[in-house]
Amino acid sequence: MGAPCLLGPLPACGRFGVPAGEGAAGLGDSIQPARKNQHVSNVSVQLEMRSLWEEFNSLGTEMIVTKAGRRMFPTFQVKLSGLDPLADYVLLMDFMPLDDKRYRYAFHSSSWLVAGRADPAAPGRVHFHPDSPAKGGQWMRQIVSFDKLKLTNNLLDDNGHIILNSMHRYQPRFHVVYVDPRRDSERFAHENFKSFTFAETQFMAVTAYQNHRITQLKIASNPFAKGFRDCEPDDW
Amino acid sequence: MGAPCLLGPLPACGRFGVPAGEGAAGLGDSIQPARKNQHVSNVSVQLEMRSLWEEFNSLGTEMIVTKAGRRMFPTFQVKLSGLDPLADYVLLMDFMPLDDKRYRYAFHSSSWLVAGRADPAAPGRVHFHPDSPAKGGQWMRQIVSFDKLKLTNNLLDDNGHIILNSMHRYQPRFHVVYVDPRRDSERFAHENFKSFTFAETQFMAVTAYQNHRITQLKIASNPFAKGFRDCEPDDW
DNA sequence: ACGTTAGCACCTAGGTGATAAGCT
DNA sequence: AGCTTATCACCTAGGTGCTAACGT
Numbered sequence: 001m002g003a004p005c006l007l008g009p010l011p012a013c014g015r016f017g018v019p020a021g022e023g024a025a026g027l028g029d030s031i032q033p034a035r036k037n038q039h040v041s042n043v044s045v046q047l048e049m050r051s052l053w054e055e056f057n058s059l060g061t062e063m064i065v066t067k068a069g070r071r072m073f074p075t076f077q078v079k080l081s082g083l084d085p086l087a088d089y090v091l092l093m094d095f096m097p098l099d100d101k102r103y104r105y106a107f108h109s110s111s112w113l114v115a116g117r118a119d120p121a122a123p124g125r126v127h128f129h130p131d132s133p134a135k136g137g138q139w140m141r142q143i144v145s146f147d148k149l150k151l152t153n154n155l156l157d158d159n160g161h162i163i164l165n166s167m168h169r170y171q172p173r174f175h176v177v178y179v180d181p182r183r184d185s186e187r188f189a190h191e192n193f194k195s196f197t198f199a200e201t202q203f204m205a206v207t208a209y210q211n212h213r214i215t216q217l218k219i220a221s222n223p224f225a226k227g228f229r230d231c232e233p234d235d236w
Numbered sequence: 237m238g239a240p241c242l243l244g245p246l247p248a249c250g251r252f253g254v255p256a257g258e259g260a261a262g263l264g265d266s267i268q269p270a271r272k273n274q275h276v277s278n279v280s281v282q283l284e285m286r287s288l289w290e291e292f293n294s295l296g297t298e299m300i301v302t303k304a305g306r307r308m309f310p311t312f313q314v315k316l317s318g319l320d321p322l323a324d325y326v327l328l329m330d331f332m333p334l335d336d337k338r339y340r341y342a343f344h345s346s347s348w349l350v351a352g353r354a355d356p357a358a359p360g361r362v363h364f365h366p367d368s369p370a371k372g373g374q375w376m377r378q379i380v381s382f383d384k385l386k387l388t389n390n391l392l393d394d395n396g397h398i399i400l401n402s403m404h405r406y407q408p409r410f411h412v413v414y415v416d417p418r419r420d421s422e423r424f425a426h427e428n429f430k431s432f433t434f435a436e437t438q439f440m441a442v443t444a445y446q447n448h449r450i451t452q453l454k455i456a457s458n459p460f461a462k463g464f465r466d467c468e469p470d471d472w
Numbered sequence: 473a474c475g476t477t478a479g480c481a482c483c484t485a486g487g488t489g490a491t492a493a494g495c496t
Numbered sequence: 497a498g499c500t501t502a503t504c505a506c507c508t509a510g511g512t513g514c515t516a517a518c519g520t
Binding site for chain 3: 300306307309444445451454455458459460461462
């Protein structure tokens with residue numbers, strides 16, 4: 001996990017809103033500043049389990065945050081192409097606030113209401129994929145899974161987890177960073193990464209599920225959630 | 237896990253016997269050919285759980301091999317020092333036959349007997365530590381554990397496990413390989429690694445435990461073995 | 473009220489030796 | 497007879513949502 005200092009140029013986390021357009025067939029958005037290094041310019045990313053993400057998104061995805069850190073479900077997983085098989089890349093994720101609002105859930109109407117301005121945002125953290133850095137060929141060989149990533153609401157977390165505010169909305173982002181071997185690579189940092197946003201992965205951070213239909217979908221689709229069934233039981 | 241082609245120069249696996257001397261305080265043997273690159277020449281390695289290894293070794297350590305692959309217990313773990321914190325290293329293990337004999341266990345005398353010449357050796361495999369390559373600083377930060385390494389007796393294994401002959405004796409070896417960034421690094425391959433052997437980690441490969449005292453010590457010291465107790469139970 | 477926390481029962485996933493059956 | 501294999505019960509380790517208690 002040799003984290004290089006190539007992250008300054010990532011689009012700042014303090015802005016809201018996500019470029020709205022969505023690439024066809026679940027290809028990630030990558031609206032980028034002008035010119036990019038050829039090692040990243042042809043990179044494309046496909047979101048795995050897209051239909052499951054969309055099912056959650058249509059209900060309003062909620063992700064649990066806990067003091068100890070909680071994994072996301074669905075897990076953010078992507079298939080990569082267009083990397084230089086022999087070049088080194090670092091893969092990472094961060095989370096952008098989708099707006100500057102705080103929400104609360106109205107059980108009677110089963111809907112989210114704005115409850116005021118956002119709470120102060122914790123210092124933005126990033127999560128490096130633990131296999132970083134690795135060759136493009138390695139990254140493309142199989143699905144890249146961020147199943148070690150955990151979300152927490154503990155502002156004092158020292159486990160390196162992603163710190164989020166409960167009852168706030170977030171948009172996960174995925175970044176491919178080319179490890180530039182040139183001596184003065186810092187000067188090209190802004191050219192050496194490419195970022196991807198999948199609108200269907202946005203979610204509300206919560207400490208307990210609010211929408212009961214989200215709970216049910218989690219139980220139905222997450223093997224770790226009790227009551228998982230592969231198919232309809234016979235005697236029901 | 238980009239496995240570099242730096243492994244030709246590792247001491248050949250076809251010889252028997254291990255340099256007998258043992259470094260004081262569990263420091264690994266590293267009888268090396270002449271000159272070494274400065275990135276490895278000062279590397280030293282300390283075996284973890286040495287007293288447990290010695291306890292097993294005094295009884296005659298046995299390691300289970302299975303078709304599916306079985307972890308070693310004790311796990312081979314080391315503490316490293318003397319690496320260049322900013323340089324890349326690959327860490328790996330291999331296993332040398334300790335002799336060209338086949339053994340069998342005499343239950344009545346509780347001892348091992350030579351049962352003939354060794355069976356044909358499988359092509360020697362190596363196990364790269366899955367965090368490889370990584371910076372020296374990373375390797376030295378904490379204990380390096382080879383708990384993903386598995387032993388098999390399946391000559392056709394395609395899971396990348398270490399293939400051993402049951403009823404044969406082996407000596408684990410540990411190698412530190414400096415990832416030389418020079419263009420013509422192949423020419424210096426023989427200078428860029430350092431190997432370590434801990435005599436107390438040698439073992440007999442078996443498909444089922446032969447010495448009952450080994451079985452008891454495994455049960456007493458491996459948390460995964462049923463009946464593990466941290467201390468003597470009160471009502472015994 | 474409303475949101476958070478800790479403990480829990482219940483899962484998945486996988487590492488153990490024991491056992492009995494199978495092989496040569 | 498000697499060794500290997502498959503299966504099993506029993507562990508560790510850790511990911512779930514639920515619930516009741518807690519806090520503000």
